[in-house]
Amino acid sequence: MRSFGYTRPDSAQAAVAAFAAAGEGARYIAGGTTLYDLMKLDIERPAHLIDVTAIRGLDAIETGGDRLRFGALAPMSEVATNRTVLRDYPVLAESLAKAASQQLRNMATVGGNLFQRTRCLYFRNGAGGTSAGTTYPCNKREPGSGCAAIGGLDRGQAVLGQSASCTAVSPGDWPIALVALDAYVEILGAAGTRSLPVAELYRLPGNTPHLEFTLAPDEIVTAIVVPKTRAGRRSAYHKIRDRESYAFALASAAVALDMDNDTVRQARIALGGVATRPWRATAAEAALAGQRLTPDTAAAAGRAALTGAVPGRHNGFKIDLAQRTVADALLIAAKRTTA
Amino acid sequence: MNEEEGGAPAGVTRRTAIGGTVAVGSALLLLDAERVEATVQSSPPPRAGATLAIRPIVNGRAAPVTIDPRTSLLDLLRERLGLTGAKKGCDHGQCGACTVHVDGRRVASCLTLAAKTDGREVTTIEGLAEGDALHPMQQAFIDHDALQCGYCTPGQIMAAVACVREGNATDRPTIREYMSGNICRCGAYAGIVAAIEDVAKKGRRV
Incomplete structure (x- = not known):
């Protein structure tokens, strides 16, 4: 290092x-579970670390009023077990509880989690890794070097939002749930404060996959705000993995339903594990509006959610898997009581 | 295996021999700690290569030490403080062998910058027993044959103690879920889950 x-x-x-x-070369560091990890692999090379974890008052969890507000330094494990979040926003609690291990959830913050970097095997194949000397090209790691994942071992790669430069999956769970609930972040930088929808934090890879976030380098997220919605109680985060726990998503769906008996007034649906950034499935939401929720309409919404998906060599299964994940998530959420 | 095996002089174990060497190294490095600390404080912001003086409380005792900022908590414990219980498995937060507690919470010490533990309480497997009396979880691991090679065991036990304290040892599926960050290549999972369930059921203070 x-x-x-x-x-x-x-x-x-x-x-x-x-x-x-x-x-x-300055970088902020919070829990460090991504940044320090990638520094060991010689992928991240900061000249200076500004450790933000000693900042006081930035870890509060506020649930009163018309919004939830999570201080950026609140640990994932704390937010995941907050009583109000568990009862009224299961999609948020589950997206955190199904991510990482309890050790990492104790270290990682809900603000830092938004900036977790991809688990693409080619990206993580840095010079500091165990296979040093045989690093593969990666446009995200070394801009302009090419993409070895395209046409390579692409089982884990994205089927939505990819470009000719990059197919790396956005790895998060928490950001998927936040995007489904129209959450936004409060930001502090040298130029002052501003707020931004979580969905707008993330760029598509295009020709510049090394640029992943819209935040300026000197800016830090100070809080995450979720506007309260009655759809929160009928929400779910459904995550399909290679093993049952402690793994990244092959496909995941964050859904929240506003229902009138069996009929969907409004559905919110976002996908993880299959796209190059947190993916709001607006076509699927439109397909459900005003419909009775049945296994058939849920399956149709799943198909609509994957509109435009393009498979690579080994990841075609993800399209079918994600469609079913969305359908199952909707049926799980619909069974949840709002009482 | 008995630690005295392997040709060490009577009364000198491999662990105490290594620990002694490390302690001498730490003492020498501590001599120049004050000088370095003064340099750092007089010229902020510190540049790459500057060392850092920290004072974590390790197993109840202050452990002032001067480190390279790159140092992980795991390397600090093992290489500088002679506490070799926490193990280096993957060094990337994926296996759990390095699990320790910081301010009562379980963490992966390999992905924790040692610099972050300044002034904080660190508990390792060495700090779990009370004198010669094993911690109930250590005894339960023996009773339930919850290990084979033992490499992952210190991390398993530290995670297991935290699992019970968190209230996440309520039933077998929950134990399995909250222990999924600790990998055991020998596959002693059945015994591990049984040991944790046993401790939790007996309602013993852990």
């Missing part, structure tokens, strides 16, 4: 100031 300077400021303002003072 390359050498770096290290600073641990105790306020968000001091962190932004430290970032500016540190100059080129």
Whole structure:
């Protein structure tokens, strides 16, 4: 691992100031479960780390009023077990509980989790890994070097949102649930504060897959805000993995339903595990609006959710799997009581 | 295997021999800690290559040490403090062999920057027993034959203790889910789950 300077400021303002003072190669670090991991692989190479975890008051979980507000430094494990979240927004609790292990959920923050980087095997094949000397080209890791996943071992790659430069899957679970619920983030940077929908944090790979986020380098997320919705109680995060626990999604669906008896007033659907960024399935939502929810209409919504999907060599199964995942998620959510 | 095996002089175990060497190394490095700390504080922000003085509380005792910021908590424990119970399996947070508690929460020490533990309580497998009395979870692992080679065991036990304390040892499926971050290549899972269930059912303070 390359050498770096290290600073641990105790306020968000001091962190932004430290970032500016540190100059080129500065990065913020929270739990470190992605960044430190990738530094060991020589994929991330920060010259300076600004550790934000000593900032006070940035880990509060607020559930009163007309929104949920999660301080960016709240650990995943804390939000996953918050009583209000468990009861009123199971999609949020499940997206966290089904991610990583309890050890990592204790370390990782709900703010940092938004910036988790892809698990694409070719991307993670950095010079610091165990197969050093045989690194494959990757446009995300080394811009312009090519993409070995395309035409390669692409079983885990995306079927939605990919480009000729990159097919890496956006790995998160929590961002999928947040996108389904129209959550937004509060941001602090040298230029001041702003807010942004979580959905707009993520770029499509296009010709610049190394640029994944829309946040400016000096900006930090200070809070995640979820507008309250009565669809929250009829929500679910359904995640299909190679093993039953502690694995990334092959396909996942975050759904929330506003129902009038058996009829769907409004459905919110987002996909994980199959796309290059958190994927809101608006066509599937439209297909369900005003319909009775039945196994047939749920299956039709699943098919609509994968509109435009393009398989590679080994990942065609993901299209069928994701369609069924969406359908199952809808039926699971619909059974949940709103009382 | 008995630790005295392998030709070590009577009374000197492999572990104490390694621990002694490490302790000497730490003492030498501590001598220049104050000088380095003064340098760091007088010229912020610290540049790459600058060392860092931290003071974690490890198993109840302050452990002031000067580190390279790249140091993981796992390497600090094993290489500098002579606490070799936590194991390096994958070094990428995927296997759980390095599990320790920081401020009472279980974490993967391999993915924890040691710098983050300044002023915090770190508990390792070495800090679990009370003198010669095994911790109930250690005894349960023996009683239920919850290991073969033992490499993952310190991490399993630290995760298991946390699992019970968190209230996640309510039934077998829940135990399995909340222990899924700890991999056992020998496949001692049945015994591990039984040991945790046993401790939780007996309602023993862990």
